[in-house]
Every structure is written in C-alpha cells, then in structure tokens.
Amino acid sequence: MNNRDDRGSGTDFASFSPTRHEVFTDYNANYHRWEGHLGLAYRFSRYDDPHVQGKQTKRRKDHWIRAEFQVSRELDWRRLAGFVRLGQTWNESNLDGGSFADNDYKNTEIMVGVEGLFAVP
Secondary structure (H helix, E strand, O other): OOOOOOEEEOOEEEOOOEEEEEEEEEEEEEEOOEEEEEEEEEEEEEEOOOEEEOOEEEOOEEEEEEEEEEEEEEOOOOOEEEEEEEEEEEEEEOOEOOOOOEOOEEEEEEEEEEEEOOOOO
16 A cells, blocks of 8 residues: 655656565563663665656665664653663665755664553553
C-alpha cells in the first residue's frame, strides 16, 4: 500500500512511491536498575518512476542507515526511569545535486527524558 501522490509540473516529475527493503538488529542488556539498548538498521529504497528534471531523467535509489544507543535507569520513584538516547541517520541518494535536488543528508538526535509506566485496569 505504498501509493503516494507523485508530483509533476510541466515536464518535471518526482516520484514519492519507493519500494523499500529493510534489515535491522537490536540488542538489549540489563544490569541491576540499568538498561542499555543498541540498534542498527539499513534500508534500500528504489523509487518506482524516474525523476524528470528538464531533459534529465534518473531513477532515484537511496541507501539509509540508522544507528541508535540508549541507556536508562530506574529511578527511586515508582514506575519511572530516566534515559539518554543518541541516534544518527545517514541517507545517501543517487540524486545528488546537479539539476536534481540533493537528497543526501545526515541527522543527529540527542534525547534526555523521564518515562513512566502506567497500568491499565
């Protein structure tokens, strides 16, 4: 069910409906009141229709990698935990400038917070 609306104007066209294949792995470890999480993912995207920009035509392909690390600790208060999460995402696309928009990017996330668990009766 990946049928997004593609964009076209005049002779230009951009596909927003990729076929994606993804693999990932997660590892979790616990030590007393501490918990650690490590995640790694790779995704390959191939866009169904070629991008058209003026007289150039190119079918977009992306390689996406995500690495994530989180450490959390139970707090003294009931059902609360503090955490720190670090994440890095890299996307490399064969549409890399010229007459096409540059679709390469790197994203870094740092999150610090408190999470709570609540029981539903």
